[in-house]
């Protein structure tokens with residue numbers, strides 16, 4: 001029998017039947033706007049995309065206010081994370097700082113390459129470690145962070161900026177959930193924003209996680225020369241025709257209008273879902289995103305399997321190092337009612 005393929009734990013789809021109510025995914029519960037869906041369906045699959053993605057990079061660069069030469073298309077954030085980690089290794093870096101709790105792929109990519117992993121809970125630890133070792137390291141920050149929905153404060157960013165500059169360490173800012181930020185704003189200082197790498201993954205906000213597409217924006221001062229490696233490591237036609245269509249429409253007025261309308265709706269739904277769980281004595285952490293960490297009063301493993309057999313999925317936070325906790329995303333009022341009914345039924349058994 002072939003050995004099982006080991007994958008990292010993620011929310012969303014698994015090998016089982018698609019959940020009827022998926023609170024385990026961080027993707028928006030609202031479908032993508034019609035113009036974008038039309039563009040995906042109209043993507044020309046009969047030929048390869050331009051291998052240099054010239055028009056796409058020009059459009060993304062113009063929308064982001066950077067030169068097209070600094071835009072690197074990727075077949076999803078996960079692919080970009082792998083590629084930058086390998087680029088860092090090829091540049092001679094041996095150490096990687098990853099948020100804990102945080103998206104597991106940063107650590108998975110570093111471990112697969114034999115890089116020395118430093119999980120951090122707070123940016124203070126990164127600053128202290130960088131300054132102590134005085135060696136360049138790859139630093140990942142996710143703002144707002146998956147799974148907490150938290151963001152660093154301005155003072156933390158400033159301290160990090162100084163430590164990065166002193167040690168010539170590259171920062172990669174994962175902005176996968178910036179379009180889904182429901183309250184507050186990033187406190188990233190503009191000067192550091194210009195000096196860091198940025199990873200943009202639009203498929204979550206667009207409820208199109210099955211389309212594998214994202215992009216990296218390289219900083220002007222690429223201190224250790226990551227860019228040349230990251231570009232050379234990209235497979236030919238890294239982005240499919242559909243991926244290209246999605247990114248081409250990311251900054252369109254209709255897509256951005258959709259996002260502006262989506263956020264207040266999600267925010268109202270998040271409040272009702274949060275209130276519902278408070279009434280059921282769940283402990284819940286504050287978050288600026290539609291997803292957050294919560295701890296049910298009962299055994300979380302038994303609860304997850306009881307819900308799953310009822311077509312409802314939540315994300316176990318054990319792989320984030322948080323046993324007993326769950327991550328759940330905001331879902332529609334109909335899904336919230338289904339969750340409430342299932343929780344009540346399970347508590348009376």
Ligand SMILES: Cc1ncc(COP(=O)(O)O)c(C=O)c1O
Pocket residue numbers: 026075076077078079103142146174176177201203209212213214
């Ligand atoms: C923080 C973060 N970054 C990146 C990704 C990768 O997303 P994708 O590969 O779909 O672009 C995810 C997926 O869940 C994520 O949570």
